Structure formats: C-alpha cells, structure tokens
Amino acid sequence: MLGIDPASIPLPHHRVGWVDPRAPWKDFLQLLESEGVPEREGDCWRPGCPFVLTGLHACGDLGPAALRQFARCPSVLGITTVSCCYMKATTLDEPAPPPREGDSESGYPMSAWVQGLPGHGLPYMLRELACHAIEDYAGRLKQETAELRVHCYRAALETIIRQLNPLLRRPGVQTGRKAHLLPFKE
Incomplete structure (x- = not known):
C-alpha cells in the first residue's frame, strides 16, 4: 500500500447532533468542536482540519443540508450521503417551520436554475413515490x-x-x- 502505515491513518469519528439545514458552515464546525473527539496520538480533529462528511439515512432535508455544507465549508474534502425519506424534504411551497428571516432555502429544489423552471414543483405525493x-x-x-x-x-x-x-x-x-x-x- 505505497508504504503507508495503516496505523497512521486516522479512524472515522461518529458525531450525533441536530444539523440546521439553514445554518452557516461555521455553526456546523461548532457542532464538531462541541462534541469533542477522543484523542489518540496524532489523531484528533481540530478546527480547520480537513474531513469527509458522511450521511447515512439522510432523511428529508439532511441530504441537501449535507450537500450545502460540502459546497460551503472549506474543511470538507469529500462527501458520501445516502438519502432517503424524500417526502420529508421541504419545498418552497411547504417550508420547514420556523424559517429564518430572509431565508428561502429548502430541501427541494437546491438549484436556482431548477427554481426558475416553470412547473418545477415536486408535491408531497411525488416525493413519497420516489421512496x-x-x-x-x-x-x-x-x-x-x-x-x-x-x-x-x-x-x-x-x-x-x-x-x-x-x-x-x-x-x-x-x-x-x-x-x-x-x-x-x-
């Protein structure tokens, strides 16, 4: 394996917390910091250190929130996400309560281009069928x-x-x- 010592590769760390889909990436990093990381010699996460964001069973807006964090946060080097429960994603017609003032981000559509298409709506029943x-x-x-x-x-x-x-x-x-x-x- 190209002379890399497997023991030198940091192990993944699992974090549990509520991810606000509208929160700025710095708030997301605070979630990581607040959880603390079990330290091993040379193996600890610090602000600014790169990481791979992984979302398993990324229900509703969690998948789009992870993708937004990936796009915005300079510390996220890569992303793997397995989304599910598409019907729970918010839309511009059915926003998640309570929306932040002036914030119009929703789970669908993520793209401003798609938002500009006439008839781009994705009603609940179609999101349910996608599951x-x-x-x-x-x-x-x-x-x-x-x-x-x-x-x-x-x-x-x-x-x-x-x-x-x-x-x-x-x-x-x-x-x-x-x-x-x-x-x-x-």
Whole structure:
C-alpha cells in the first residue's frame, strides 16, 4: 500500500447532533468542536482540519443540508450521503417551520436554475413515490403478502385523521411490530 502505515491513518469519528439545514458552515464546525473527539496520538480533529462528511439515512432535508455544507465549508474534502425519506424534504411551497428571516432555502429544489423552471414543483405525493420501487410493490401485490396490509392500514388511518383534523396533513402514523397480523380496528 505505497508504504503507508495503516496505523497512521486516522479512524472515522461518529458525531450525533441536530444539523440546521439553514445554518452557516461555521455553526456546523461548532457542532464538531462541541462534541469533542477522543484523542489518540496524532489523531484528533481540530478546527480547520480537513474531513469527509458522511450521511447515512439522510432523511428529508439532511441530504441537501449535507450537500450545502460540502459546497460551503472549506474543511470538507469529500462527501458520501445516502438519502432517503424524500417526502420529508421541504419545498418552497411547504417550508420547514420556523424559517429564518430572509431565508428561502429548502430541501427541494437546491438549484436556482431548477427554481426558475416553470412547473418545477415536486408535491408531497411525488416525493413519497420516489421512496418506493414500484417493482417491489407490484411483487407484493401479486404475492398477496400480509406485510403490504400495514401500508393500507396506515393510509386509511391517515385519511381518517385528516378528515377529523385537516391541519394534520401528514401525521406520521407509526405501526407496531406485526401490525399486519392485526385487524384494522386494533
């Protein structure tokens, strides 16, 4: 390996914290600093040191927030992000509360060019569909798997909740384990 001692390569450090998608990159670096890094000889993160930003299960606006930090922060050398839950991304029509004054950044679209296109909107239902492969659902429907029933239960329950309280547009109904084996009422 080109004469590089593997022990000299710094190990990754895991950080847990809330990342404000609208925060400036200096605030992002403060999150890293505030967490502290377990030190090993010659292995500690300091402000200004380069790093690779990695986001796994980067729900909603976390993926776009990571990409914005990558573009803005001079310390970020590279990025790997695995985004999911696209339906949770904010749009210009459905901003995340509470927006900062004068700030219009949203999860979609990130590009000013796309914002300028007529009809560029991406409604919730299309974002939701982006999370699911139609081939998987078609296969489940053909096999009549009981697990697909839980999706029907959740959709029906969300519809009932919306009828009772229209302000709860996407209540985020969660099901328990083996909910597909229970009758809807339970």
